[in-house]
Amino acid sequence: MPRFAANLSMLYNEHDFLDRFAAAAKDGFTAVEYLFPYAYAADELAARLKAAGLQQVLFNAPPGDWDKGERGIACLPGREAEFAEGITKALAYAQALQCPRVHVMAGLAPAGVPREQLRATYVANLQHAAAEAAKVGVNILIEPINQRDMPGFFLSRQDDAHAVVAEVGAPNLKVQMDLYHAQITEGDLAMKIRKYLATGQVGHLQIAGVPERHEPDLGEINHPYLFKLLDDIGYDGWIGCEYRPQRGAVAGGTSQGLGWLAPYLQR
Template sequence: MPRFAANLSLLYMEHAFADRFEAAARDGFEAVEILFPYEHPAAEVAALLQRHGLQAVLINAPPGDFAAGERGLACLPGREAEFRASVEQALAYARAIACPRVHIMSGIVARESSRSVLKPLWLDNLRWAAEAAARMDLRLCIEPINARDMPGYFLNRQDQALELLAALAAPNVGLQMDWYHCQIVEGDVATKLRRAIAAGVLEHVQLAGVPDRQEPDEGELRVDYLLDLLDRLGYAGHVGCEYRPRAGTSAGLAWLQRFIDGARQ
């Protein structure tokens, strides 16, 4: 059965940050994701994880000036030093909380720039990050994100990600496949999933309902089919629940209960 991780930056927002860990554990989660945990000391987060029997499976590297609209630094010319500092901060934090992987956000492409022009810079930055992560026995992932939610983002499609990963050829960098983003951009999610697994690059999976990024129990995606397909394809990683609940988080988990119950048997 799939293993699920609660995204504590979207789920359990009705609780204070420190209380979300207990709420997730109470609902049957054994793993969590946190987008940008850096305002909380790593020792505090590590203690919360240990206290509630949870594993952190994914954090994001700092994205730059988020309030100003920045969504990563990897493709931004002239920001290489800031990029490296953000990766170093993320890797140190991940190691301190025993989180095995870090998502490196690519960044927003300026109107006058093209992805082909920025690709060499992206590759140089990711190669440096991959080497830094390897020295700490950590893994990295990249994620295609839809342009409706994040206009101008450097990486939008699954085939783009596979091409970049092939060019990068770093064994500790893989694909973070969010079915919500994939469905909005291109659809045919099951085929994209099979390709990623066949290529040996699927590092992490996330889900949400489409089109409203709420519980995946209605809308365009047959999430039960995709989760069963993950099992048939032998995926052993986690599935991050990265959605915005329609009401309270716990009240909206009926869709997940059969999987949690099955994992306990």
Template sequence: MPRFAANLSMLFNDVPFLERFGRAAAAGFKGVEYLFPYEYAPAELAERLQTHGLAQVLFNLPPGDFAAGERGLAALPGRESEFRESVDRAIEYARALGCPRLHAMAGLVTDESQRPRMRETYLENLRYSARRLAEHGLTLLIEPINTRSIPGYFINRQAEAHAILAELGEPNLRVQLDFFHAQIMEGDLTATFKRFQAGVGHIQIAGVPDRHEPDTGEVNYPYLFRLLDEAGYDGWIGCEYNPRGLTEDGLGWFVPWR
């Protein structure tokens, strides 16, 4: 049976962030993920998790100036010191929250001529951060993101990400497979998952093309959920979608799997 985690950056967004933990638990979720925890003290978040019996399954490293449009630091030349500081900060939170995996956002390509240099920076930063996380038993994730949701994002396809895994060979480096992004960029989701399953460390879902509930749009998620079960995937599935209305009103898809 798949294990589903509510993405609290997107679900239950009719209430303040700290109130979403209780709403997620009441709706039947056993785990939560979100973009960033850094506006809150680790102890405050840990208390919410404990009170509501929730597992923290994922969050992102600090992404740079998110409000100004930055979407990660890992591939940005000249920002290496800032990236390393972000790794330390994320580890502090992960240990406090019992979170076993962290996602390092790559950043945006603003000048295509710099892409080779960015790739060198990306590989070096991933090598460094994977080894730092390994000291604490943590897994590092990278995620291809579609060019429509985040134009210019450095890495866009599953094959790119898994080639990086093979090149670096770090045992705790894995790829985040978001079926929403993968469907937009490449489709063929069954074959994509089967091809890369060994390197997949986390899965996320949303309806395509509008990023609403996974019972809308062109992707047959019940089929994919059965596929994941049959393939022995035992990780979490993050529900990273924009509800059409009140989150609870759109959870009919979740009832058979709760």
């Protein structure tokens, strides 16, 4: 049966961030993910996890200046020292939170820089990140993100992501396969799930309804079909619920839109 993690950056926004852990646990989630932990002390986050009986399964490495529009710096020449510092910080949080996965955002491709140079920088930075993460038993993840939501993002296709993983050659570098982004960019989700999960290179899945990124039972994706497929092929990892609640926004909270989740809760 699929295991779902609540994305606390998108879900439960009717609560202050630190109160979202308890809200997610109350609704039956046993794990959480979110974008960034760095606004809070690691021991405070660890305490919230422990109090709610939750696992931390994913968060992102520092992305550069998020407020100024940066979406990662891994592919940006000249930012290597800053990238390495961010990995050190992320891995310290990962250890404190007992989190086995850190997502490294590639970044937006700057105009005028050859793609080959960006890729070389990206690969070298990922080699460094994976080597450092291996020392503490953490996986590094990379995620293709669609060009509609994030124009200019360096990595947008599943095949490109898997080619990067192969080039880096580190066993703890995996692909974060977000089915929302994959549907917008490529479609054919069932076949891509079969193809890429068979490689052993997919380290995490995420979901949202397409096209509006609302609850997964809204929109064009048949998620129950895909969840059964994941069961049939033996996927036992986490599925991050990274969507913007629509029903909850109308009806008074994230919990109001979780009817889709009820059949999958562990009893």
